Amino acid sequence: MTDELLPLSLDELLTTTRSVRKRLDLERPVPLEVIRTCLEVALQAPTxxxxxxxxxxxxxxxGLKKAIAGYYAQSYDAYRRSSRHPRARRFEDPARNATQARVASSADYLAEHLAEVPVLVIGAIDVGGELPAGNQAGLWGSLLPAAWSFQLAARARGLGAAWTTLHLQYEKQIAELLDIPPGVRQGVLLPVAYTKGTDFKPARRQPLDTVLHLNSWSSVSA
Structure with missing residues (x-):
């Protein structure tokens, strides 16, 4: 049933919608109707x-998933060897380093199994030509909120997804593979599947006061 929702409060939904990789159920089919329902929710986002x-x-x-996964694997291989990979980021906090190691292992798993994920959803936006120069927040702000709404709707229905943009290194090739017109640019790839269990918890984050600025960058929030 597409309307069977998990018993989550709004705050629980918002704080437990994770990037799911190792807990994606690669064996369970995902009905297209469920994906359509989640996209109907996503279309209520602002633009x-x-x-x-x-x-x-x-x-x-x-066949298409395998081809996309092949491009993704090439991009991920370069990412894994870069300073941006979670395994390369080291902190003074041992607990945070342990989290980074888990994220890295999870990312490795997705790269190895992307072709097996039941559904790949690519969010794209019609830019009518070339991408604008300078800050593009105004452009992507008309796509990314909807993609996050899709993830929330999926979580509420027992599905998970992982937000990734690594495929964009091969955006042109994937566009040709999927017959995406030149003026339509891809913004996010969401591998979607039912999850193994639904007991996700809020992630450990840095304290708010380390990133909160009141009225000016140099202000102290507390």
């Missing part, structure tokens, strides 16, 4: 000027 320039490419064909 600049109510333009609604988004497009959603849902990929279930095994």
């Amino acid at each position: 600049g000027g109510n333009a609604q320039p988004w497009h959603w490419i849902v990929v279930t064909d095994p």
